[in-house]
Amino acid sequence: MNKYIPSEIEKKWQKVWEENNSFKIDKDDDSKEKYYILDMFPYPSGTGLHMGHTESYTASDVFYRFKKMQGYNVLHPQGFDSFGLPAENYAIKTGVKPAETTQKNILNYIEQMKSLGFDYDFDEKVITSDPGYYKWTQWIFGKFFENGLVYKKTQKTNWCSSCQTVIANEQVVDAKCERCGTEIVQKEVPGWFFKITDFSDELIADLATVDWPEYTKKNQINWIGKSQGALLKFQIKGLENSIEVFTTRPDTLFGATYVVLAPEHKLVNELKDRISNWDVIEKYIIQTQNKTELDRMEAKEKTGEKLEGVVVVNPANGQELPIFIADYVLAGYGTGAIMAVPAHDERDFEFAKKYDLPIVEVISGGDVDEKAYIENGELVNSGKFDGMSVEKAKQEITQVVGGEMTATYRLRDWSFSRQRYWGCPIPIVYSPAGEAHLIPEKHLPWKLPEDVDFVPTGVAPLSKSEELKKRVEDIFGQGWTAEYDTMDTFVDSSWYFLRYPDPHNEESFCGKDRLKKWMPVDLYIGGAEHTYMHLLYARFFTKAMHKIGLIDFDEPFLKLRHQGMVLDKEGKKMSKSKGNVINPDSMVEKFGADAVRTYMLFAAPLEDEVMWNEDNIVGVRRFLDKVWSSFQMYYFGGGILEAENNDKQLHIIINKTIKKVTNDIENLRFNTAISELMTALNSVKSLVLKNTISDDARMSFIKKYLIILSPFAPHITEELWEMTGHKESIFLQSWPEVDEKYLQDDEIEMVVQVNGRVRERLMVACDVTEDEIKETALENAKVKVFTEGKEIKKIIFVPGKLINIVVQL
């Protein structure tokens, strides 16, 4: 018998599949039910595919092959999220143009994916940096622009001095740039924003309609951070002006003993003339401005200053209250001003203690001398509202003082301008008067200029392009200028799933029929780290496009599952700096693609972390070796030599295995599907080798087993399939059906418990009645030891499982 040499058969079949276009589907075939399974596409970095990709793409490839054999028309595309900083940083270092680097990296990724046996149709790939793709990114931007979903404003933003660019709030990690680690400083920069906050409520509510992990939904909801409350106005004494505060606890209004403004609040400056200690206030404002986010975070103690000379009036009881500024109040949240109720808010309590401000209890239920009482209760010290519940008082007090119930959100609009080269150009030009105009559709794609060097100088790279300058003036006239910012790469990935059904369409982002047929995505697999940004942005794009009328659905991903991180054998994150990064290529070379794929999914549940332990992969490799040798033996071995016939047992094994494997793959429980395949092989082994199986049963077993193993280990099964006399690819076969008649056992093991503890196991007919088993059990010697001379209180019978005899102790 020949030896199992993965490198030989894997290359062979990859070539065959490629020549036979195994991955081609007819996207307009309506005879089969569609299924759209999507991977989060990779950024094509210079270091190549990493193990995390390997796991999630293996999972999707398995699922794709499974669904296809079940008779679905399966779209399982792949592409490249190819705009982005690394290519540009590489260009700065080496002078190699990002377009060239990207092209080279993509080819490498494709080779790597093929070497793992992933059956993608790369003729149908999507590359976000291709003009044919970003034409539609720009077109969609245009639609958003026309529909008021895009706006420009100058805003204090996170600025990375190394990347020379604005970083979205969501992309700042520990006050540092997520990509390069440079400390972020605050800088006033003009930029473009998407109005994602227009969709806050829908983004929360519609999570109820999709099949996503509960914790992912919870995290998105927390990220959007809706809080219900009220807007209340505090009149400034002696002035027309009032301070509007947002509070979630309008019921505690009678307990408000001071008001706090964010130091950046514009009223502070407007009240300048009336503030008698302006020098102190000004100093505090400057202090705040100089504080980095990190400083403000680490501040152990609350700080603030009282605005001397001004007071506000509590609308509930007419009391005069002092006004403070303090940096624990943020300008960007709510109204940038709060009413402080120290008795019932922890931060206010802390501040009040420090500055010796009055603490007035207005909700009964706890002692407010030691700490704030933030729970519910009945109102006290609140005039006619005394005795009312918190919930009711929220409404009524708000109404009485002329406030307004409202909600506020943590989510902020999405700032997507980048002062970078390697990104999608924003299709905007400015008139000589400085007015922004959308570039008409006929000029799209609005191409990224090529005559640009990449050395950061503090100005946008695009502003250095002579070609761009000329292009704008030729089209729009003298004095017109281009928008020099490019888009955040999250824009590119916010709609790519809409392109796959029709990636070559030059007339629209996706043809209407294809769109209707294929969308939304049925199953999306990718890392949980994309919960807040990518998944939220993609949902926003979908909802915005739906609102405009470009698509007829408003959630992009019906079902979402995450793959866990791939860690090293010690459970540590793989990183360049630790030098523990494992390259899929070397693993494929060492163990074969089939073993890498199978181990990847066997080692842990998909959503859990996988510790990549080379010592353990040998178990899977041994399994495949066993498959290799066993199936050749089974096929070439003889028929029945002994009188005994074990066909039925073999049928039972394979049918149970088909049932379990089918069910497990359907639910993405690949680890238990693989262990079931291992168990089946182990239990079949002695049976078949004893030559107690008929040729028919043997051939049927070989066929079915190879098919259900094939999604995991496509190469070895395809080779064995051919070796066992089949001409047509195994992947063109139908997924085997379960024959229910072989799932019924004649005998089952019945557990006998006494007081819940297992005392005996009996083999009984599977349709044994309660009375029969009772009798047998009570007479059993081992059971008698524990029941003899004791009163039997009751007997619990679970059909097919156990009988529990409860005795008086």
Add this chain to the structure above:
RNA sequence: GCCCAGGUGGUGGAAUUGGUAUACACGCCAGUCUUAGGAACUGGUAGAGUAAUCUGUGGAGGUUCGAGUCCUCUCCUGGGCACCA
């Protein structure tokens, strides 16, 4: 501090609705084969005990005939967030 996830053999992990704890695999031990090493194959492997048996799913309670699973409290680990009014 808040939010999310998770604690099961030496290790990765199994365990329908509460119903046989530790499937499958790694490692380890013994044996077979081999000049030897490796590989392969066979058997064993939660702990304690000669044994009957007892103890065991981070810990403490509880519900139940019966709890890894449900409830309460608590400890620990990983991840995320940052004073959100």
